[in-house]
Amino acid sequence: MSQSNSLAVSSGHLAPGTALRRAPFRHLKEKLIEFVLLGAALVAVFTTIAITVVLVYESLGFFEFVSLWDFLTGTVWTPLFAEPNYGVLPLISGTLTVTAIALAVAVPMGTTIAIYLSEFAPHSVREVVKPLLELIQAVPTIVFGYFALLFVTPLLQDTIMPGLAGFNMLAAGLVIGIATVPTIASLSEDAMRAVPMSVREGAYALGAHKLGVAWKIVMPSAISGVIAAYVLAAARAIGETMIVAIAAGQNAVFTFNPTEGAATLTAFIAQVSLGDLPHGSVGYRSIFACGLVLLVMTLVLNVIGHVLRRRYREAY
Amino acid sequence: MVTETSSPVFPGGATEPVVPPVAKAQVHDLNFFYGELRALKGISIPIYKHLVTALIGPSGCGKSTFLRCFNRMHDLYPNTRYDGRIVLMPDNVNILHREVDPIEVRMRIGMVFQKPNPFPKSIFENVAYGLRVRGIRNRAVLTDKVEEALRGAALWDEVKDRLAELAFNLSGGQQQRLCIARALATDPEILLFDEPTSALDPIATASIEELIADLRSKVTILIVTHNMQQAARVSDYTAYMYLGELIEFDRTQTIFVKPKKKQTEDYITGRFG
Ligand SMILES: Nc1ncnc2c1ncn2[C@@H]1O[C@H](COP(=O)(O)OP(=O)(O)OP(=O)(O)O)[C@@H](O)[C@H]1O
Ligand SMILES: [Mg+2]
Numbered sequence A: 001m002s003q004s005n006s007l008a009v010s011s012g013h014l015a016p017g018t019a020l021r022r023a024p025f026r027h028l029k030e031k032l033i034e035f036v037l038l039g040a041a042l043v044a045v046f047t048t049i050a051i052t053v054v055l056v057y058e059s060l061g062f063f064e065f066v067s068l069w070d071f072l073t074g075t076v077w078t079p080l081f082a083e084p085n086y087g088v089l090p091l092i093s094g095t096l097t098v099t100a101i102a103l104a105v106a107v108p109m110g111t112t113i114a115i116y117l118s119e120f121a122p123h124s125v126r127e128v129v130k131p132l133l134e135l136i137q138a139v140p141t142i143v144f145g146y147f148a149l150l151f152v153t154p155l156l157q158d159t160i161m162p163g164l165a166g167f168n169m170l171a172a173g174l175v176i177g178i179a180t181v182p183t184i185a186s187l188s189e190d191a192m193r194a195v196p197m198s199v200r201e202g203a204y205a206l207g208a209h210k211l212g213v214a215w216k217i218v219m220p221s222a223i224s225g226v227i228a229a230y231v232l233a234a235a236r237a238i239g240e241t242m243i244v245a246i247a248a249g250q251n252a253v254f255t256f257n258p259t260e261g262a263a264t265l266t267a268f269i270a271q272v273s274l275g276d277l278p279h280g281s282v283g284y285r286s287i288f289a290c291g292l293v294l295l296v297m298t299l300v301l302n303v304i305g306h307v308l309r310r311r312y313r314e315a316y
Numbered sequence B: 001m002v003t004e005t006s007s008p009v010f011p012g013g014a015t016e017p018v019v020p021p022v023a024k025a026q027v028h029d030l031n032f033f034y035g036e037l038r039a040l041k042g043i044s045i046p047i048y049k050h051l052v053t054a055l056i057g058p059s060g061c062g063k064s065t066f067l068r069c070f071n072r073m074h075d076l077y078p079n080t081r082y083d084g085r086i087v088l089m090p091d092n093v094n095i096l097h098r099e100v101d102p103i104e105v106r107m108r109i110g111m112v113f114q115k116p117n118p119f120p121k122s123i124f125e126n127v128a129y130g131l132r133v134r135g136i137r138n139r140a141v142l143t144d145k146v147e148e149a150l151r152g153a154a155l156w157d158e159v160k161d162r163l164a165e166l167a168f169n170l171s172g173g174q175q176q177r178l179c180i181a182r183a184l185a186t187d188p189e190i191l192l193f194d195e196p197t198s199a200l201d202p203i204a205t206a207s208i209e210e211l212i213a214d215l216r217s218k219v220t221i222l223i224v225t226h227n228m229q230q231a232a233r234v235s236d237y238t239a240y241m242y243l244g245e246l247i248e249f250d251r252t253q254t255i256f257v258k259p260k261k262k263q264t265e266d267y268i269t270g271r272f273g
Helices: A002-013 A024-063 A068-073 A089-120 A123-138 A141-158 A169-193 A197-205 A210-221 A223-239 A242-247 A265-276 A282-311 B063-069 B102-108 B123-133 B139-152 B172-184 B202-215 B228-234 B252-257 B262-268
Strands: B023-034 B037-043 B046-048 B052-056 B080-088 B109-112 B190-194 B220-224 B237-242 B245-251
Touching (some): A024 A282, A089 A123, A089 A169, A089 A210, A123 A169, A141 A169, A141 A242, A169 A210, A169 A242, A197 A210, A197 B172, A223 A265, A223 A282, A242 A265, A265 A282, B023 B063, B037 B063, B037 B245, B052 B228, B063 B190, B063 B220, B102 B109, B109 B172, B123 B139, B123 B172, B202 B220, B228 B252, B237 B252, B237 B262, B245 B252, B245 B262, B252 B262
Parallel strands (some): B052 B220, B052 B237, B190 B220
Antiparallel strands (some): B023 B080, B237 B245
């Protein structure tokens, strides 16, 4: 295949009557490129497999001491106590609550910004706002963490929620939401801009208004990319560590009440990795079990995203 | 706004049809600009009611640009400017006027594009879209209208059992007829076609041409085509354009059999260039 191609191509550049040259190394070069690309892909696959294997292996050590059932159904998480309890539900409730608040902020805001940038904003505005959004993504999350703790929580206390605890999931969730807005806005906008102009023209030609075209035509056309953006944002919110560790306290409580403080899976992992528990102890091993839970949650999220995309699939 | 004579004079004294045609729209000295580029240069022609007018000419001569003035499509893009008038009858209103809402214009003048562009919705919702835009919510009315439009586009028999299916599942020719049905559902007064068959095979093309011929009784049609035989087959009047100018406008028969301009003749007979 590549051989005949190369002959055909080179013949085009030759004067009539010149013999066709062979290109013996082209085949080799293509093989080499293919090999390098395959290698790059394999690195990604192997890394994922290695992470999974380590998590499962280390978790098995943990589950020798704590039953899987107690771990999954227990509502008390006190690995640091003399009489430790290893019920993971408080960490899961914390993670889910914070993620839900974050998405409640990021999805509507991110989508609105994406629609505005893609369908309404003049070229000059988009050229300014897009890089700004990407800049927000570059801000270290520890900055956002202290923003939540030292600005958002006091603001909430001074205005609408006087009794709010100093450490709370609400501020953490809101700020994670703000931090993930650019992810959703930027990726969704890319997806919307990829919708061919001809489809928009089809709707305008029928007398549609701009907002109707954006919402009823462009949005469904881009839904695959938009859902991918939501899933990525959710994954980032679940995995977010610093903001919750700083703003929500590190006190694992089984609650879905956003005004209370709580710990999340990642916040706990960070806390333990920083040296609160001796290496090799049961408590230390619990972080691998938590890691495994995170992995499963992310997996579930991706499956949901996949199902949604299939359900609302379109052809662009 | 200027009143137009409803029975126009035929250029060059062509044989008049038994019933003189009535103008549905009159284009007056139309110029169009993409930024600095003057893409249309002082075009004036009538568009006759319930007849098919074909626009022909070499690539880049401004056929699409001209067509898209009729539904103010250029308003969607910055740095474009109309100059001149398209007077729609019987209202006697210049639809290019700044104060005329382009959406009102598009409510009455439909368009079918070169490439089928169905929406990411079901077959039913594709056809119902224009009706929903017009505020029609009543399910029975929608169902009736959709069926009528699909029948009008000769697509009903093929899709009546799969109305809930995604429109992308249809073949290219079916998609194009769906787009025609979508435009028909809104009862347009003028229907604009921009090379509607250029992405289709000969059989699908034949069925669309047949459809256009049938539609003439209900709606005024303006069609851009690259295909000379197609212009000859489907149209009653033909306008030949070159480099943004109107070279000749006459009855299709005259244009193809006895054009007045050498330039037109060269193009028709393929000696163009
Ligand atoms: N969006 C645009 N911006 C600037 N110039 C344009 C634009 N669209 C078209 N033109 C120019 O206007 C002229 C007319 O283009 P138009 O698309 O109307 O030609 P056409 O007759 O429809 O050609 P074709 O048969 O290839 O479709 C061309 O010179 C083209 O380059
Ligand atoms: Mg064109």
